[in-house]
Amino acid sequence: MGAQPILYSFDDVDAVSKALRKYVIEAQNAAFQRHDRFQISVSGGSLPKTLAQGLLADSLGSGDKVDFSKWEIFFADERAVPLDHEDSNYKLLKEELLDKIPKELGTPTVHPINLRYLDDLQELADQYQAEILQSFAAKDSVKIPVFDLHLLGAGPDGHTCSLFPGHDLLRETNAWVGYEANSPKPPPRRITLTLPVLTHGLKLAYVTTGDGKGEILHKIFDTEEGKTLPCGLVNEGAGDRVAWFTDTKAVKGVQFPKKSSL
Numbered sequence: 001m002g003a004q005p006i007l008y009s010f011d012d013v014d015a016v017s018k019a020l021r022k023y024v025i026e027a028q029n030a031a032f033q034r035h036d037r038f039q040i041s042v043s044g045g046s047l048p049k050t051l052a053q054g055l056l057a058d059s060l061g062s063g064d065k066v067d068f069s070k071w072e073i074f075f076a077d078e079r080a081v082p083l084d085h086e087d088s089n090y091k092l093l094k095e096e097l098l099d100k101i102p103k104e105l106g107t108p109t110v111h112p113i114n115l116r117y118l119d120d121l122q123e124l125a126d127q128y129q130a131e132i133l134q135s136f137a138a139k140d141s142v143k144i145p146v147f148d149l150h151l152l153g154a155g156p157d158g159h160t161c162s163l164f165p166g167h168d169l170l171r172e173t174n175a176w177v178g179y180e181a182n183s184p185k186p187p188p189r190r191i192t193l194t195l196p197v198l199t200h201g202l203k204l205a206y207v208t209t210g211d212g213k214g215e216i217l218h219k220i221f222d223t224e225e226g227k228t229l230p231c232g233l234v235n236e237g238a239g240d241r242v243a244w245f246t247d248t249k250a251v252k253g254v255q256f257p258k259k260s261s262l
């Protein structure tokens with residue numbers, strides 16, 4: 001058996017957001033030491049709200065500082081819609097976090113999709129890959145971008161980003177960004193980071209809270225079938241580089257060992 005993911009369980013969403021803040025700041029500081037910037041991907045769904053709650057909280061002291069000026073934010077997945085559309089992950093992150101960042105914490109560099117290619121999913125994905133390449137190109141030879149952190153969510157069917165159970169895109173081994181034309185969850189047209197990019201991340205954090213995530217978390221952590229789901233494949237591929245931030249409601253029925261502090 002390979003290295004296992006870490007499953008954190010906290011009392012409530014408030015405690016999850018505090019722990020997530022600590023974890024993200026540690027990842028940020030390690031990235032600043034390494035290359036003076038913090039290259040991350042962020043998902044949509046329920047994640048941005050809890051993330052914002054953690055990151056916008058008052059600082060607890062000198063080691064607990066978010067410096068957004070050196071953050072480069074990519075989207076772990078995005079829907080092929082305009083940036084002001086209600087389904088846009090960019091819009092969600094903007095409203096939950098970006099618009100609320102106080103000036104003194106700096107301004108992150110954010111990489112939205114290129115709207116010119118909304119009608120051509122392959123081109124939309126290729127252009128987003130080119131955008132990633134440009135950012136990572138300073139490093140010698142970029143075979144695959146190694147993000148400092150991927151911030152992820154898990155859908156009730158075990159999907160992550162826009163990688164859905166049983167879809168061909170799960171078998172992608174070359175492209176960094178793929179497209180999904182038939183997402184079972186609306187809207188149908190999306191682009192997404194692929195599994196190899198996710199599993200090469202230095203750190204990966206899942207944020208899943210509430211009763212509604214109970215069944216899928218049990219499946220992912222306690223069953224063989226769960227290992228074949230997109231979230232299970234990320235766990236398998238990235239092992240102990242993956243940390244799951246959950247509340248007690250979400251892991252009530254999970255047998256896998258849990259930790260209650262970082």
Ligand SMILES: O=C1O[C@H](COP(=O)(O)O)[C@@H](O)[C@H](O)[C@H]1O
Nearest residue numbers: 043044045046047153154155161
């Ligand atoms: O469609 C999506 O769903 C997943 C999971 O969302 P959640 O609301 O169940 O947390 C999300 O991570 C992804 O970015 C989004 O496009």
